[in-house]
Amino acid sequence: MQTQHIMRSFDDELKYLADQIAAMGGYAERMVAEAVEALIQSDTGLARKVVADDAFLDEKEREIGERAVIIIGRRQPMAADLREIVGAIRISSDLERIGDLGKNIAKRVVAVTEGKQPVRLFRGLEALAGLALTQLKEVLDVYASRSVERIGFVRDRDEEIDAMYTSLFRELLTYMMEDPRNITACTHLLFCAKNIERIGDHATNIAETVHHIVTGRQLPLERPKEDKSHKIVAGPNSS
Amino acid sequence: MNAIDEQRRKVAKENGAQDAESWSASMRAAMRRLLTRRAGPVVADEMPAGTSAIDDLPAASLAAAVPDPLYVFNRNAEILYANEAADRAFGATVAGGSLRLKFRAPEMHELIAKATGGGEESVAINYAERVPVERAYRVVASRIGKDTGLFVLLFKDQSEARRIDRMRADFIANASHELRTPLASVAGFIETLRGPARDDPKARENFLQIMHNQTQRMARLIDDLLSLSRLEMKPYTKPGGRVDIVQLLDGVVESMRHLAGESGVTIEKALPSTPIFVAGNSDELVQVFENLLENACKYGGSGGRIVVSAEQKGPMEEVRATVRDFGPGIAEEHIPRITERFYRVDVETSRAQKGTGLGLSIVKHILTRHDARLSVKSRVGEGAAFTVHFPPLPPSPAASQDS
Numbered sequence: 324m325q326t327q328h329i330m331r332s333f334d335d336e337l338k339y340l341a342d343q344i345a346a347m348g349g350y351a352e353r354m355v356a357e358a359v360e361a362l363i364q365s366d367t368g369l370a371r372k373v374v375a376d377d378a379f380l381d382e383k384e385r386e387i388g389e390r391a392v393i394i395i396g397r398r399q400p401m402a403a404d405l406r407e408i409v410g411a412i413r414i415s416s417d418l419e420r421i422g423d424l425g426k427n428i429a430k431r432v433v434a435v436t437e438g439k440q441p442v443r444l445f446r447g448l449e450a451l452a453g454l455a456l457t458q459l460k461e462v463l464d465v466y467a468s469r470s471v472e473r474i475g476f477v478r479d480r481d482e483e484i485d486a487m488y489t490s491l492f493r494e495l496l497t498y499m500m501e502d503p504r505n506i507t508a509c510t511h512l513l514f515c516a517k518n519i520e521r522i523g524d525h526a527t528n529i530a531e532t533v534h535h536i537v538t539g540r541q542l543p544l545e546r547p548k549e550d551k552s553h554k555i556v557a558g559p560n561s562s
Numbered sequence: 563m564n565a566i567d568e569q570r571r572k573v574a575k576e577n578g579a580q581d582a583e584s585w586s587a588s589m590r591a592a593m594r595r596l597l598t599r600r601a602g603p604v605v606a607d608e609m610p611a612g613t614s615a616i617d618d619l620p621a622a623s624l625a626a627a628v629p630d631p632l633y634v635f636n637r638n639a640e641i642l643y644a645n646e647a648a649d650r651a652f653g654a655t656v657a658g659g660s661l662r663l664k665f666r667a668p669e670m671h672e673l674i675a676k677a678t679g680g681g682e683e684s685v686a687i688n689y690a691e692r693v694p695v696e697r698a699y700r701v702v703a704s705r706i707g708k709d710t711g712l713f714v715l716l717f718k719d720q721s722e723a724r725r726i727d728r729m730r731a732d733f734i735a736n737a738s739h740e741l742r743t744p745l746a747s748v749a750g751f752i753e754t755l756r757g758p759a760r761d762d763p764k765a766r767e768n769f770l771q772i773m774h775n776q777t778q779r780m781a782r783l784i785d786d787l788l789s790l791s792r793l794e795m796k797p798y799t800k801p802g803g804r805v806d807i808v809q810l811l812d813g814v815v816e817s818m819r820h821l822a823g824e825s826g827v828t829i830e831k832a833l834p835s836t837p838i839f840v841a842g843n844s845d846e847l848v849q850v851f852e853n854l855l856e857n858a859c860k861y862g863g864s865g866g867r868i869v870v871s872a873e874q875k876g877p878m879e880e881v882r883a884t885v886r887d888f889g890p891g892i893a894e895e896h897i898p899r900i901t902e903r904f905y906r907v908d909v910e911t912s913r914a915q916k917g918t919g920l921g922l923s924i925v926k927h928i929l930t931r932h933d934a935r936l937s938v939k940s941r942v943g944e945g946a947a948f949t950v951h952f953p954p955l956p957p958s959p960a961a962s963q964d965s
Contacts, residue, residue: 342639342662349666356692442739457693464653467663 336394337404340387340411341466347383347418348463350376352456354425355522359452361429362515363445365436373429380422387415403539410536414466417525417532421459424518424525431511440508444498447491448516454484455519458526465530471537477530478542484523491516631699631717634706635661637678642712651697651717661715665689670701677703677713689717690724698724737787740904740919744776744783779916786920789849793927801843801932804955807872807883808833810844814851815870821856825863829855832871840881840952846928853921854885854948860915861907862887865945874954881952888945897938901926 354373361369391408394400400408458480465473495509495516531542622643625632631648635641639661649655655664662671669687676685684704691697700718751769759765815829822829840847851870858868865888872883892900892907904919906912912919922936929936933953940946 338638338660342660345660345663345666346668346671349668349671352666353668453693460693463666467660467666468653468656 333394333398333400333404336390336398337407340390340394340408343383343387343390344411344414344418344466345463347380347387347415347422348459348466350379350383351418351421351425352459352463354380354422355428355452355459355519356456358425358428358432359449359515359519361432362435363449365432365440367433367436370429370432374426377422377426380419384415384419388412403536406536406539410532413532414529417528421522421525424522428515428518431515435508435511435515438504438508444495444505444508444512447487447494448512448519451484451487451491451516451519454480454487455523455526458484458523462526462530462533466533469533469537471534474530474534474542477527481523481527484520488516488520625714628716630719633661633715635674635713635715637711637713639674639678648717651719673701673703674715677705677715688720696724697721737783740783741780744779748773748776779918782916783918783920786918786924790920790924790927793924793931801841801846803841803843804839805842805844805847806837807840807847807881807952808837810847811851811870811872811883814848814855818852818855818859822859822868825859827859827863827866827868829868829870832869834872838872838874838881839955840932840934841955842932842934842952847932850925850928850950851883851885853925854950857921858885858887858889858946858948860917861911862889862891862945865889878954880954882949883952884947884949886945886947891942891944892938892940892946893942897940900938901936 354376357369357376358373360366361373391412394408395405398404458477461473461480462477465471465477492513495513498505499509534540534542625634625643625645628645629647631651632645633641633648633655634643641655641659641661641664642657644655652664661674665671665674667689670689673685673687676682684702686700686702689699689701698720700720702716702718704714704716706712706714751773755766755769759769811833812831815831818829855868855870862868867888869886870884871886872881874881900907901922906917906919911917926936929950935951937949937951938946939949
């Protein structure tokens with residue numbers, strides 16, 4: 324760990340912040356991927372590791388926050404530099420939340436895998452996680468390369484994640500109605516799916532922050548919201 | 563003027579103590595190490611330093627010639643150079659961009675820290691990207707020269723090995739699932755026979771018949787699984803023998819007459835009178851056509867007839883062998899998937915016909931080994947044609963003697 328890093332210039336300080344964001348991003352990506360893997364493979368050991376990894380993100384978020392405050396106080400940055408620093412604070416808190424959501428998925432592994440669950444329960448979740456992870460990777464790549472022209476994709480994919488989440492919600496509900504023994508696992512899986520959907524939202528937040536850092540403008544407010552799961556009911560006609 | 567030369571100057575200026583000349587010498591040495599590691603020690607022996615052309619090559623052109631992704635970076639993990647393979651695999655980079663931002667995985671950060679922290683000359687890890695496509699690499703970070711302050715990061719693609727591992731794991735999961743169903747059924751009937759049906763001879767006879775069918779199904783499944791895993795043990799080595807496909811098809815048709823008769827199907831042969839040779843293993847190809855004919859009888863038997871044909875349009879044209887049935891046909895959406903393991907167009911029919919869900923997987927696997935491929939043409943209501951396309955046999959002196 325490079326906490327006793329000696330600061331030479333303002334540029335170095337900004338680079339250091341970006342590198343810390345990168346480290347957090349790497350952890351967050353790995354946590355989400357491993358949490359879902361642990362769930363699908365019923366791997367409680369891996370799940371414990373994910374839970375432990377979350378401490379790193381908490382610590383880093385604090386460190387970035389403190390350092391950002393020191394930089395602002397000492398350097399009095401303006402315009403792009405200020406956006407960069409404030410953006411780092413915001414991104415780090417989104418990443419920390421993503422870590423929490425990943426941790427929450429990992430914590431449910433034991434409950435879900437208590438009885439042997441059929442593979443089909445996990446198929447939709449795996450696909451949903453794939454979408455969210457791609458989303459997260461994409462926005463962090465945009466942060467690294469500053470190529471904001473790719474941000475349009477990110478918002479589109481958010482819509483895709485929401486649609487997928489809605490369909491997964493319906494599917495899990497069907498399994499519960501088919502066989503009450505599925506209820507425990509499916510309830511946990513519903514929360515996992517919701518967590519993954521939230522991860523997608525945080526990724527979209529990061530994309531908006533990056534857009535603001537690079538261009539100085541906010542993205543238009545109207546944001547796609549396709550989560551229609553609040554309308555789904557377990558009625559006799561739903562299939 | 564390319565980026566690395568500019569960077570070279572910049573770095574040389576920064577390092578002060580050493581001039582561009584000594585940097586480029588050590589860079590060359592490092593690149594040579596890199597290359598000889600890939601090509602074996604022979605190159606180093608045959609080309610003593612100072613006498614060969616390699617000393618005059620610019621480092622960038624050497625790095626560009628490396629087919630695997632390669633980055634050159636400095637102590638601050640700033641990317642100074644990325645070769646074309648790197649751009650292709652991981653997207654373009656700007657000179658001076660942060661390597662830590664590019665590769666965020668915790669294990670990569672550790673690797674970079676270890677490499678730049680001094681100590682070992684080179685460190686290696688396994689690195690995997692999960693999305694959007696799964697890719698796995700062996701990554702080596704090495705110091706370039708003694709004190710250039712430069713490092714090289716080299717990626718070796720291992721995705722294929724990883725995919726095969728994954729395929730195997732999936733397969734085991736599928737297989738155990740397929741075996742569990744008949745096993746549960748047998749267990750259930752044993753329980754019934756011990757309990758409620760103990761003194762009911764009629765039910766007993768009935769149940770024993772069902773159990774017999776289920777155990778046979780398990781036996782067939784195990785047979786198919788074994789032959790599939792045997793095939794997987796020896797992948798991509800092409801069988802060396804020569805087979806007369808006309809004679810082979812003739813033999814297979816004769817051996818299948820019995821089954822065809824049971825299904826009420828007649829098999830017609832449309833085979834040429836002269837032999838057609840293809841490269842292959844005769845036992846494995848017999849299995850291919852037995853499976854295809856068996857499928858035609860089972861699932862296309864309602865058409866009443868099956869046509870087996872073979873043709874080669876010219877001496878250097880591909881050889882085609884076709885099994886055509888006139889049954890219900892296969893719907894369009896199923897055709898791309900029917901060679902998947904345990905994929906069944908219609909589970910009920912498959913179970914009734916004692917299918918294992920592995921027949922076409924085995925066919926596809928054998929054909930891949932033979933450099934041949936399977937094509938399926940079908941329309942609902944008009945039957946299906948399964949055609950095997952073999953590459954033409956290269957002309958050899960032995961061929962004229964045999965034929």
